[in-house]
Every structure is written in structure tokens, then in C-alpha cells.
Amino acid sequence: MxxxxxxxxxxxxxxxxxxSETGEVFIESDPYEPDSGGIHPREAAEHMGDAIPEVVSTVLERAAETNDGDGAGVDGVAFSRGPGLGPCLRIVGTAARALAQTLDVPLLGVNHMVAHLEIGRHGSGFDSPVCLNASGANAHLLGYHNGRYRVLGETMDTGVGNAIDKFTRHVGWTHPGGPKVEEAAAEGDYHDLPYVVKGMDFSFSGIMSAAKDAYDDGVPVEDVCRGLQETIFAMLTEVAERALSLxxxxxxxxxxxxxxxxxxxxMLAEMCEQRGAEFYAPEPRFLRDNAGMIAVLGARMLAAGDTLSVPESAVDPNFRPDRVPVTWRDDEES
Ligand code: ATP
Structure with missing residues (x-):
């Protein structure tokens, strides 16, 4: 397939x-890089309008090349239906509907956060893992139960990457801030910041304010970055451990x-080792946003007959992972 x-x-x-026969995942991506500030939804949508046709064309050329010149040889078109920025999602949805109709193949509407989980399951071969999704706009723990991925714990305010990016905007660094924090933290000494875990949930807004205040008060930026990483990642690791236990x-x-x-x-690998659990992190191209994970889950959905008609294919900017009926797993996998 x-x-x-x-x-x-x-x-x-x-x-x-x-x-799915060869296991090969060919990915073509074109990132939106804001000149200043964070992601601006209108500018991001303009980028999608320009770049989606280009990346799709490249992938279709690849499809034709690898099909002995016998057309594209594509069995389905999968797309990110949400969650995400509405103006961007609408462009993706329009492109996917047009392509599916042109190729006369089924349309597959994929939940972006479930795809982040499933690419890890695909790569690891794990049956029923807990998943920590630590992304830009989200931070949550997912676990499978009775036909759905349940949200076991989640952020009470911003996503974890967005929180880090807000701090780096404050100190004048360009987007995305995460890699710059990682680099600076390697040179810094730990600076104490508030640690906020409430039951299975966590909060990042107070830490961000404290980090900005510390920087404004003259604490070296490397020390604040070290404190940020240690504190935020310890919070995520604590709740991940509790989710495994639960x-x-x-x-x-x-x-x-x-x-x-x-x-x-x-930190996650060490925690898993200490409790005798297995840990799997996909390679970087599958961790950051990418269409490979959308195609891989799309293949499982098509095999399960979980397709969408065009009239029911509206995008959903607030598409929570626990709203997705998991049609592609056997019940005994629970
Ligand atoms: P979502 O999947 O929730 O829609 P997203 O669209 O923002 O999130 P992702 O590609 O999953 O996209 O994550 C982007 C985030 O990852 C950014 O906030 C960025 O700063 C952060 N990031 C990237 N590299 C690193 C790193 N080395 N350390 C920490 N954060 C990082």
C-alpha cells in the first residue's frame, strides 16, 4: 500500500x-521561519499556500519514479485534520481533497497528535505504550483504553515548546527557541525556577514569568536556560512515570x-531504566512536525476502512486525540 x-x-x-511494502518513508518539507516574533497564523497560512503545492509535486514525482513509470501508484491521501492553526489546516484540507479526487483514491483524515504517538508505536514495535507528546502547541500523556487514546495528563496552559519559545522571544532570540535553549543550557549552571505539577497535569506559565524575571534581574541567560530545561523536563518525566505506574x-x-x-x-530514558520499562524516541525527522507520520497512520486507517467522504472532511483546529475512535487496532491490543 x-x-x-x-x-x-x-x-x-x-x-x-x-x-508499507518496503517500509520507506520519503518526506519533503518546507518550514515557515518568521523574520521576527513567533508563528503568525496569517503568514503561516500564506506559507502553506505557496509551499504545499511544491512539496506535494515533489512527492508525486517520487511516487511516479518508484512505480516503474506506471502513474503515481498511490492508494490513498492522508492529511492532518487538526489540531492546529485554522487558516493553515484549511489549505491542507483543500489540497488533500483535490489530490484524492484527482487520483480517485480514498481520503484519510488524521489527528496530528495521534500521529505523533503512532509513529513511535510504528518505529518501536511496542503494543500499547504510554506516549508523552512534547510539542510546540501541546504537552500531554496518552494511553490506550477501550478503543480510544485517553489523555492521562496535560498542560493547564500553554504547550511546552510554545512556553520555551516565549522565553526566547523575550531575550531577543529568533524562532524556534528550543534548540537555542538546549545549546545555551550546556554552558550554564542550574538556576532555580518554580516546579508546577498538579496531579497528572502541569503548568508552564509561572515558570516562564519567573524565567523572564530572572533574566531581567541579570541572571546569566545560560543559567536560566539550564534551569528551564531541568525544571520543565523533570515535570514531564515525573508525570510520564506516574502515567506508566497508573x-x-x-x-x-x-x-x-x-x-x-x-x-x-x-531524563526519560533514565526514569524508564530505573523502573524496568522500555523507552523509544523516534528519529528527529519523525519527532518534529512531518507528513511521514500522517502517511504512516493513514495507511493503517485505510487498511481498517476508516476513510472520509469529502462532505465530512472539514478540518478541526481543536481536534483532541481522545475524540478519535481508534479503528486500526485489534481489541486485544488494549
Ligand atoms: P504540535 O505538534 O503541537 O502542533 P508544533 O506544530 O509547534 O507542535 P513541533 O514540530 O512538534 O511543532 O514542535 C516545535 C517545537 O519544538 C518548537 O516550540 C521548538 O522550539 C521546539 N524544539 C525544537 N527543537 C528543540 C530542542 N532541541 N529543544 C527543545 N525544544 C525544541
């Missing part, structure tokens, strides 16, 4: 071809762009 995936929830205009699961997968941070992966 060969599936084209299209992603464009926020910053990555991305298309991919997944071939569900009795011994498999953890990581999803989302913040998962590219080596210190976060180190």
Missing part, C-alpha cells in the same frame, strides 16, 4: 510517501518537536 501524507498544522509544509504499562514513546532535545530524552 502506498499513501501520500500532507501536513501543515503550524510551521511545517510537508508531504510524504509511505510504502496504567501498569512498561513501554514509553516520545513524540513532538521538543523530543529532539537530548536532555529530555536522557
Amino acid at each position: 502506498r499513501i501520500v501524507g500532507i501536513e501543515g498544522t503550524a510551521w511545517a509544509a510537508s508531504a510524504a510517501l509511505f510504502d 496504567t501498569g504499562t512498561d513501554e514509553l514513546v516520545l513524540g513532538g518537536g521538543v523530543g529532539q532535545n537530548a536532555r529530555l530524552r536522557e
